[in-house]
Amino acid sequence: MSKKIVNNELPENYEELKKAANRTSNWRARYDAVEELGKYNTSQVIDIMKSRLANDPVYKIQEAAYRILLEFGEEAALPARKKFEVIKGxxxxxxxxxxxxxxxxxxxxxxxxxxxxxxxxxxxxxxxxxxxxxxxxxxxxxxxx
Structure with a gap:
């Protein structure tokens, strides 16, 4: 099941996917949005992936963003999984x-x-x-x- 990468264009529902990728109240929506955006190799999507990789509290989403960045040919490092507090405080x-x-x-x-x-x-x-x-x-x- 290979993923089709569409270069240099955004999906029609980009704004909706961007919001979903940043929605703090629904990790499943974030994950699905990251996976969908991962089909579009654009600077905007790369920025979203870097943000999810660095800041998402759910490791599964960090892993997806990492994988997508590598597929896009970007340099990325997967952060260590948090052992204790996923959310500070x-x-x-x-x-x-x-x-x-x-x-x-x-x-x-x-x-x-x-x-x-x-x-x-x-x-x-x-x-x-x-x-x-x-x-x-x-x-x-x-x-x-």
């Missing part, structure tokens, strides 16, 4: 959400409020942790003071 966000809930709240209450208050944090960790996300978040919640 996330633990403080978790504590704030937990403290804003009644003492007898459930994990589901916590997860719902986190998603409502900080979808960017929720989404980044969901994208990074994959199928282990719920168990990981529940463990984080249980260990909050």
């Amino acid at each position: 996330a633990n403080k966000v978790f504590v704030r959400v937990k403290k804003s809930l009644p003492a007898d709240h459930s994990f589901e209450d916590f997860a719902t409020k986190l998603k409502r208050m900080r979808i960017d944090v929720y989404d980044a960790y969901e994208g990074e942790k994959g199928s282990e996300f719920k168990a990981w978040l529940e463990n984080e919640w249980a260990n909050l003071k």
Whole structure:
């Protein structure tokens, strides 16, 4: 399944794809936009790929941007995968959400409020942790003071 590279022209829906590639509340939309934009070797797309490579909190998106940059013949280095905090200060966000809930709240209450208050944090960790996300978040919640 080889990818067709269209040189020196932008897709008709470029502005929409550009917005999706930068949408902090939806890692899947960012990933899909990066993959779609990766078919167009233009300076604008290269700039977006470099930004996703350097700044995206979800490693899968960084990997896609890296691969696309290499396919375009650009020099790129894949950053090391973050071992601890995917989003700087996330633990403080978790504590704030937990403290804003009644003492007898459930994990589901916590997860719902986190998603409502900080979808960017929720989404980044969901994208990074994959199928282990719920168990990981529940463990984080249980260990909050």
